[in-house]
Structure formats: C-alpha cells, structure tokens
Amino acid sequence: MDILILLSLCLLSWRGIQGQHDQSKVLLGHKVTLPCEVHRHGDSSAATLQWLYEKNGNHLILTTGTTIEDSDMKDRVSVNKNMGLVIKNVQMQDEKLFICQVKDQNDEVKESKVHVKVYQAPEGPEITMEENGIQITDEAVQIGICETKNGYPTPNITWYRNSTQLRNGKNDVVVSTLITVLSNGLIAVKSALSSPVSKSDVYSEFYCEVSYDLPKGNFMKESGKGNITVYYPNTEVQLMIKSQSEMIKEGDEVQLICKGDGNPQPQISLYRKDEDKVLAEDAPYIWKVSRKDSGGYICKALGLDIFNDMEAETELHVHFLDPPVLSEKSPVNAELGNILSIFCSVNSSAQTDIHWTRDGSIIANGSELSLSLQDYTDAGRYECVARVTSIPALTQSQELLVILKGKPQVSVSSQLIEVQDGEKLTVTCTAIGNPTPNISWYINGSEIDGQISQVTDNKVMSELTLLVMQEQVNERLICVAQNEFNSSTEYIQLQERPATTAVSSDDKETAPTDEPAAKTGSDSTKDPSIEPRSQKSYGVVIVAVIVCILLLAILGAVLYFLYKKGRIPCGRSGTKDITKPGEKDHIVVEMKPDSPAEESVLLPGAQDKKQPVDQEKYMDLRN
Structure with missing residues (x-):
C-alpha cells in the first residue's frame, strides 16, 4: 500500500513538471523574443524544428525552420539565428502558449514552452459623486462611482474617505465592482461605493485609487476628490453682523446674515425690531449705515423640517462723531497783547480725544485753547481735531482763524552804524500791524522820504537811502510805524567813524566799541523831533593815560626792588685814594650821582656783578 501511494505521488510530480512552462511578460504593442530551449546552436542532427501555438485546444504550426506558415500572425513573426521566435507589435490575442518542437533523425521529439503574458496600464480613474443631496441615514446609500478603462490584466479599485481606506463589509460599507471586457480585449472596471451618511460627511472628501500590474511591478493612480451634499434638519437660526471693522461707524458697509444650522437652509425673513417692514428675504441685507440704523434686528426662519417658527435677534451699534463746535465763530478778531481762550465741544457716540493743531503739529491737548497774543505771528489758522478713542479712523476737525489787530511792531536793519560826512547810507525799516501801518x-x-514796499497784507517795509551830512553825524535816525491803534518807534544811531591814526597795538585793542543799540518798540509818546545827545570819542586819550600810569607803576616797583637788594647806594659817600704813594698833594674830586634815579638804571639779571656805572666815580685832576 505504501509503495502504491509513493508511485502515485511520483506520477503526479512528473505530470506537474511536464505541465510547467516559462512565461514572457510584454507590454501591449511592444516586441518580444521567445527562446527555443530544446534547440542547441550548431546541432546538425536535428531533422526538423517547428514553432507551434495553442488555439482552441489545438496546436497549430506557426513556423517550420525559418519558414513562416500562413496565419494571422504571419506579418508580425520571424525566427532569429538562434531559432528564437520574434513577435513584433504584440496584440491582446498574442497572449497564448507557444511551443518550440525539435524532432531528430530518430524521430525523438523534444519541446520547450513559453506563455506570453500581455500587460497594459489602465487610464486614470474618474470619480462621480452623487449629485443630489443625501439625507443623513444609518443605512448604506450610494455615494459615488469610480471607473477606470483599457487596462490589462484586471486592475483593482480601492475607496477612501479623508485618507482612510473604506473596506467592503466594514462599518456597513458596501463596495460593488463591475468588470467589463471591451471590444479591444482590454478591461474596464467600475466600482460603486455605498455607506451610511452622517452630519460630519458635510466636510468629508472621497476619492478612489486604481492599482495594476506591469512587467516591472505594481503601480497605482488616484482620482480627484469629491464631496457630497448632506441634508439634515435645522434646530436653530443665528443672526450675524458682518463688517470690515469690529467697531462700526457711519458710512461703513454692513451685512446682516441670517443662517440656520441645518441643510437646506430654511426660508428666512429680516425685520427691523418694532417694525413690520421686511428688509430682506433669503439673502443677506447689505447697506451703508448711519446712526439712525442703530437698534435691534430680527430674523425669522421657516422650513419644511421645522415644526415651529424660529427667531434670532441682534443689536447694531453705529458709532458717529459730529464736526466740533467752537465757542467763538471763526474768524475771531483779537487785539495784540490780549489772551484769547477758545473752547471746542463735540457730539459723539463714544469717548473722544480732543487736541489743537497748527501747521500739522499738536500745540495743545484738551478742549480749551488759550493763546497769549504777544506777537503778530500768533495770528493765523488753528484746528480743533476730535477723534473717537476706540475708532481712530473716526475723526472730525474744525478750523479757527485768528485775526490780530493792534499797534505796529517795528524793526530796523541795524541799530548802530558808523558813518562819515558825505557817505551814502541805505537802511530799511519793517513794520507789522493790523490795520497795515504807515x-x-x-x-x-525833519521827515525824510523812504521807498515803501508791501511784503504781505499786514507787513510793510521802507528802504531809505541817505547822503550823510556833518550835522547828521552822531545823531539818531528815527523810524516811526503808525496805524489807527497806535505808533511804534525804532532808532538807528549814526556814530562818527574815527579818523585813521597811527596808534599802538595796545591802543587799538583797548579802543572803545560802539555804544549799545537803542531798545526797540518804544512808546509812541517819544517825540521824533527830540535831538539826541552829542557823542564824543575820547577813547584814544583814555588809553594813553592808562598806559602811562601802568609804566610809572612798573618803574616804581623796579626801583623799590633794587633798593631792597642794595643795588642802589642811596645816602652813602666815600672816598678812595687813587693816587700813587707820594702824591698826597694832588687834588681829588669825588663824583656822585645827582639823583637816585640815575643810580637805579639797571638791567635785570645784572645784580651779581656791579657795572662801572654802579661804582663811585673819581676824576683825576692832576693833569
């Protein structure tokens, strides 16, 4: 019994070995070469070699040697030098078994078999989602279809929801597949996905993937992503205000949007609170708001899935800011020298910041502007700027024009000028005032005529050209500006220029400077005809006296110093015998200095050794 079982197994193994054959993979339309494994190159003992193929269970001769037999493949096959079968432009019908058969002279037949396997990549998958809305349900309903065509062998389709694979039979998912062989022999696959639908599927993305085999391995392609429309009942409505800014101001564009929390949306109507007028139906209400639009708004909703009407309410706050109001109407007339106080008030819907500006610069914070009008430059345009603190873009302003009136303010080109008789002089006088001064x-x-020119509305300038005469030297040239309020006076001192003299450098350095200029803006009570006091130049004499005093002081200090050191023989007398022995009868005269000053003429540093002039002198009168 054991022997029979062993023999049966061996027979089955042999039959299995006999049934095995090689496989050659080729892409559709490409070329393939099938080897003849039983043919030995250069073997002349072979009587015949044939290539056969299997069709409808029969083996048909394709070639005998290198001769091509008549068949539907005749134009696409050939035999190479190694007796291999070459097939060009492989077609789907070429997927079959090919046999290489060698018969020797002894009629012994040897065979080798090769099975040609044809491959074709399918087209990319296309997904079609359910176009009509789907009510949420716990039962599986069709969601979409994925289809791919012209592939071989049969490709596989896999479904995904938000990158998660959907498996047939899991979580009530149903995937049904339809495979169709097309007329060209290629295959089309259609896969339908059915699944329960929940509210979360509103945001779900579905897509499919097709995988297929090629001679070089396994590949895949993905479809685009699709969504479904999910219907679910409304349980409430919301009324929302939409604007570009959180704080709404007059002139802003505002939308009132009423929405339910279900799908499809209920029928909606928008109302102004306490009014029966419908503002909008089934659409946002859009308009540019003003302060009168502040208040309550109501949204009413009615749908087939709603048993009772639903309402939502909201409040709209529109901020506003009116132009500032000034306590004085512009323009304001004020007198020079006074203090002007102006108040700025505003009407707004929220807290407001107020400040005053001039020429774009902030000059005061708060609603009050206090101006001390001491100069005509204080006249001009001021601006009160108001801004809602919480909405910087909400700003209003009001301009204030201040007009100053008063006596002139006058100035001259120079207040002290050195002149000489016969010299030509040009000076200017400028006056500002309102009304315009003369x-x-x-x-x-005496009055002198000048050349008047207008600079601005309230500013004039006069240019005076004068040929100076001797009687005008050291006098004051007077400029008087006058309007209906008062007059102001300014002076130019004409000081005689000293004649050029040879003086020492010390004298030049200590020469007196020009007298201080006269003060400007003097009262109109000064009489222009009052003659100025005479001015004398004693500078050179004063400097000379001062220099002499300094020299005497220095000389006295030197004499005192020499006396203390014993360099001056003050009050001493003596004789020295300068005669030779035996000459006592000669007359000797003692020479003494006439004054201490003659004795004290010493050079500094000559104290260590007496010069001959420092010694008592004698004259020999013997001759």
Missing part, C-alpha cells in the same frame, strides 16, 4: 523817517526833527 512808515515815516525822521532825523534832526
């Missing part, structure tokens, strides 16, 4: 020139009580 300018007059005076000297020595």
Whole structure:
C-alpha cells in the first residue's frame, strides 16, 4: 500500500513538471523574443524544428525552420539565428502558449514552452459623486462611482474617505465592482461605493485609487476628490453682523446674515425690531449705515423640517462723531497783547480725544485753547481735531482763524552804524500791524522820504537811502510805524567813524566799541523831533593815560626792588685814594650821582656783578 501511494505521488510530480512552462511578460504593442530551449546552436542532427501555438485546444504550426506558415500572425513573426521566435507589435490575442518542437533523425521529439503574458496600464480613474443631496441615514446609500478603462490584466479599485481606506463589509460599507471586457480585449472596471451618511460627511472628501500590474511591478493612480451634499434638519437660526471693522461707524458697509444650522437652509425673513417692514428675504441685507440704523434686528426662519417658527435677534451699534463746535465763530478778531481762550465741544457716540493743531503739529491737548497774543505771528489758522478713542479712523476737525489787530511792531536793519560826512547810507525799516501801518523817517526833527514796499497784507517795509551830512553825524535816525491803534518807534544811531591814526597795538585793542543799540518798540509818546545827545570819542586819550600810569607803576616797583637788594647806594659817600704813594698833594674830586634815579638804571639779571656805572666815580685832576 505504501509503495502504491509513493508511485502515485511520483506520477503526479512528473505530470506537474511536464505541465510547467516559462512565461514572457510584454507590454501591449511592444516586441518580444521567445527562446527555443530544446534547440542547441550548431546541432546538425536535428531533422526538423517547428514553432507551434495553442488555439482552441489545438496546436497549430506557426513556423517550420525559418519558414513562416500562413496565419494571422504571419506579418508580425520571424525566427532569429538562434531559432528564437520574434513577435513584433504584440496584440491582446498574442497572449497564448507557444511551443518550440525539435524532432531528430530518430524521430525523438523534444519541446520547450513559453506563455506570453500581455500587460497594459489602465487610464486614470474618474470619480462621480452623487449629485443630489443625501439625507443623513444609518443605512448604506450610494455615494459615488469610480471607473477606470483599457487596462490589462484586471486592475483593482480601492475607496477612501479623508485618507482612510473604506473596506467592503466594514462599518456597513458596501463596495460593488463591475468588470467589463471591451471590444479591444482590454478591461474596464467600475466600482460603486455605498455607506451610511452622517452630519460630519458635510466636510468629508472621497476619492478612489486604481492599482495594476506591469512587467516591472505594481503601480497605482488616484482620482480627484469629491464631496457630497448632506441634508439634515435645522434646530436653530443665528443672526450675524458682518463688517470690515469690529467697531462700526457711519458710512461703513454692513451685512446682516441670517443662517440656520441645518441643510437646506430654511426660508428666512429680516425685520427691523418694532417694525413690520421686511428688509430682506433669503439673502443677506447689505447697506451703508448711519446712526439712525442703530437698534435691534430680527430674523425669522421657516422650513419644511421645522415644526415651529424660529427667531434670532441682534443689536447694531453705529458709532458717529459730529464736526466740533467752537465757542467763538471763526474768524475771531483779537487785539495784540490780549489772551484769547477758545473752547471746542463735540457730539459723539463714544469717548473722544480732543487736541489743537497748527501747521500739522499738536500745540495743545484738551478742549480749551488759550493763546497769549504777544506777537503778530500768533495770528493765523488753528484746528480743533476730535477723534473717537476706540475708532481712530473716526475723526472730525474744525478750523479757527485768528485775526490780530493792534499797534505796529517795528524793526530796523541795524541799530548802530558808523558813518562819515558825505557817505551814502541805505537802511530799511519793517513794520507789522493790523490795520497795515504807515512808515515815516525822521532825523534832526525833519521827515525824510523812504521807498515803501508791501511784503504781505499786514507787513510793510521802507528802504531809505541817505547822503550823510556833518550835522547828521552822531545823531539818531528815527523810524516811526503808525496805524489807527497806535505808533511804534525804532532808532538807528549814526556814530562818527574815527579818523585813521597811527596808534599802538595796545591802543587799538583797548579802543572803545560802539555804544549799545537803542531798545526797540518804544512808546509812541517819544517825540521824533527830540535831538539826541552829542557823542564824543575820547577813547584814544583814555588809553594813553592808562598806559602811562601802568609804566610809572612798573618803574616804581623796579626801583623799590633794587633798593631792597642794595643795588642802589642811596645816602652813602666815600672816598678812595687813587693816587700813587707820594702824591698826597694832588687834588681829588669825588663824583656822585645827582639823583637816585640815575643810580637805579639797571638791567635785570645784572645784580651779581656791579657795572662801572654802579661804582663811585673819581676824576683825576692832576693833569
């Protein structure tokens, strides 16, 4: 019994070995070469070699030697030098078993078999989602279809929801597949996905993947992503205000949007609170708001899935800011020298910041502007700027024009000028005032004509050209500016220029400077005809006296110093015998200095050794 079982197993193994054959993989339309494994190159003992193929269970001769037999493959096959079968432009019908058969002279037949396997990549998958809305349900309903065509062998389709694979039979998912062989022999696969639908599927993305085999391995392609429309009942409605800014101001564009929490949306109507007028139906209400639009708004909803009407309510706050109001109407007339106080008030829907500006710069914070009008430059345009603190873009302003009136303010080109007789002089006088002042020139009580020119509405300038005469030297040239309020006076001192003299450098350095300039803006009570006091130049004499005093002081200090050191023989007398022995009868005269000053003429540093002039001198009168 054991022997029979062993023999049966061996027979089955042999039959299995006999049934095995090689496989050749080739892409559709490409070329393939099938080897003849039983043919030995250069073997002349072979009587015949044939290539056969299997069709409808029969083996048909394709070639005998290198001769191609008549068949539907005749134009696409050939035999190479190694007796291999070459097939060009492989077609789907070429997927079959090919046999290489060798018969020797002894009629012994040897065979080798090769099975040609044809491959074709399918087209990319296309997904079609359910176009009509789907009510949420716990039962599986069709969601979409995925289809791919012209592939071989049969490709596989896999479904995904948000990157998660959906498996047939898991979580009530149903995937049904339809495989169709097309007329060209290729295959089309259609896969339908059915699944329960929940509210979360509103945001779900579905797609499919097709995988297929090629001679070089396994590949895949993905479809695009699709969504489904999910229907679920409304349980409430919301009324929302939409605007570009959180704080809404007059002129902003505002949308009132009423939405239910279900799908499809209920029928909606928008109302102004306490009014029966419908503002909008089934659409946002969009308009540019003003302060009168502040208040309550109501949304009413009615749908087939709603048993009772639902309402939502909201409040709209529109901020506003009116132009500032000034306590004085612009323009304001004020007098020079006064203090002007102006108040700025605003009407707004929220807290407001107020400040005052001039020429774009902030000059005061708060609603009050206090101006001390001491100069005509204080006149001009001021601006009160109001801004809602919480909405910087909500800003209003009001302009204030301040007009100053008063006596003129006058100035001259120079307040002290050195002149000489016969010299030509040009000076200017400028006056500012409101009303516009007139300018007059005076000297020595006489009026002089100047050239008047208008600079601005309230500013004039007069240019005076004068040929100076001797009687005008050291006098004051007077400029008087006058309007209906008062007059102001300014002076130019004409000081005689000293004649050029040879003086020491010390004298030049200590020469007196020009007298201080006269003060400007003097009262109109000064009489232009009052003659100025005479001015004398004693500078050179004063400097000379001062220099002499300094020299005497230095000389006295030197004499005192020499006396203390014993360099001056003050009050001493003596004789020295300068005669030779035996000459006592000669007359000797003692020579003494006439004064201490003659004795004290010493050079500094000559104290260590007496010079001959420092010694008592004698004269020999013997001759």
